[in-house]
Each structure stands twice: as C-alpha cells, then as structure tokens.
Amino acid sequence: MELSQEIRDRFMKVEPAAIGHKISNGFMHPSIKPVSDTMKVVGTAYTVRLTQRDSSALYYAIQKAPKGSVVVVDRAGDHTFACVGEFFAEMARGCGMAGIIIDGPATDKLALKQSDFPVFCTGFSPVTTNVTGTSGEVEIPIECGGAVVNPGDIILGDADGVIVVPSDYMPYLEFAEQKAAEEAVKREQLRQGMIYNRREDFDVVKFFEYNVPAAINQLKKDKCQY
Numbered sequence: 001m002e003l004s005q006e007i008r009d010r011f012m013k014v015e016p017a018a019i020g021h022k023i024s025n026g027f028m029h030p031s032i033k034p035v036s037d038t039m040k041v042v043g044t045a046y047t048v049r050l051t052q053r054d055s056s057a058l059y060y061a062i063q064k065a066p067k068g069s070v071v072v073v074d075r076a077g078d079h080t081f082a083c084v085g086e087f088f089a090e091m092a093r094g095c096g097m098a099g100i101i102i103d104g105p106a107t108d109k110l111a112l113k114q115s116d117f118p119v120f121c122t123g124f125s126p127v128t129t130n131v132t133g134t135s136g137e138v139e140i141p142i143e144c145g146g147a148v149v150n151p152g153d154i155i156l157g158d159a160d161g162v163i164v165v166p167s168d169y170m171p172y173l174e175f176a177e178q179k180a181a182e183e184a185v186k187r188e189q190l191r192q193g194m195i196y197n198r199r200e201d202f203d204v205v206k207f208f209e210y211n212v213p214a215a216i217n218q219l220k221k222d223k224c225q226y
Helices: 005-012 016-020 056-064 086-094 109-114 169-191 204-209 212-224
Strands: 041-049 070-074 099-102 119-121 142-144 147-149 154-158 161-165
Touching: 005 041, 005 169, 016 154, 016 161, 016 169, 041 056, 041 099, 041 142, 056 070, 056 086, 070 142, 086 109, 099 154, 147 161, 161 169
Parallel strands: 041 070, 070 099, 099 119
Antiparallel strands: 041 154, 142 147, 154 161
16 A cells, blocks of 8 residues: 555654554554654555564565565564664665564664664564575565554554554544544643543443442342332
C-alpha cells in the first residue's frame, strides 16, 4: 500500500493508542518499545524474517525496500542476538527507511538513544548477529510481537507501542483525529476540576454506592411472590 505524504503527516499527528480503542487485533506486544520515548514512526511494512544468527536479509531489505518503508523484523523466537545497532540504523536512514521494528533486542543503546532514527525493540544485548548469507526471508507474512504483519501493511508506533493499522485505514485515522481534538478540550476541562466519571448509560458513583446484595434479595422476594 502506498501512503501519500499528506496521509503520513496526518498519521504522525495521532497516537496509536487512539486507534487501539477501535481494534481487537493487530497490536504488537507491549515489550516492543522505541529506544527513545520521543521516537515515532509511520510507514508501510517491508517484512524480514531472520533465523539463526544470520542478518544478511536485513542488508538486502534496506537496499530493496521503497523509501519511507518501516522494516519489520521477525526474529523467529530469538531474544539473545541483536540484529540492529548504531551503524545499521544509520545505513537504514541513508537508504530512506522510516524506521525499524524488531521482535528482539538491538545493541548500541546509548548511540541509538541519541539518534532520532526510530528503532523499536524488546531490549538490548551485547551479542550480535553476523552476515553469513545462510538464511533469512523478505517480503513474506511474518509475526512480530504477536501481530501478523503482511508486506505493505501500515505500521504506526510511538512511546506506547506499535500497531498494524487495518487496511481500510481512513475511518481509523479520522476517528483518531477526532479523538485528538476532543482530548484537547478534555485536558482543559480536567485542569479546571472536571471529574470524568459519568456517561449517558453509566454512572460510576451510583454503581459503586448501590446496595447490590439488598437489590438481589429484593428480586428474590419479588420472584417468590409469583
């Protein structure tokens, strides 16, 4: 799926959490987080599966993926060997990638934190993969953080985590934009002392102060009369 610059810019102004209100799948495990909380990424997925300790498929990916792609890496269950560090991240940036998502560790934590190139991972490791040219796959359906990611899926991530945006993305984007506007108003109301505890179909105070056991006993008595 191709994303225009206008759509990319609109996604960058909303939060994955807003879209998260509307989806029941397509979200990655919360352990996958940006190296720095200020990092945010949006783009279409270029998928990579790395097996064993071979990261050669990553070097292929950044040369072949369309500019603006998010490289999404399935580590096939490995959480020991880091496949991305400072220099690879800089190469990915130079090749026009929008960011990298790894279901596994990265390395060079301090250097990556100082960079503004978005790298998302599960943690950090001092041991790394090697370029051996013995394994790896690209542009296939993968699993990353428990979410199925297909080539071309829209990826959106920030400090809260990463989601795979549904392919019919426009209603979700518009919902997120509307929610962002509403939340701006609510923030001001909260600063002025508003308590957000009631909606049309549910009063939280009444619910917790209601004598539920007494109501149940009354229902039982009423039932017995019939």
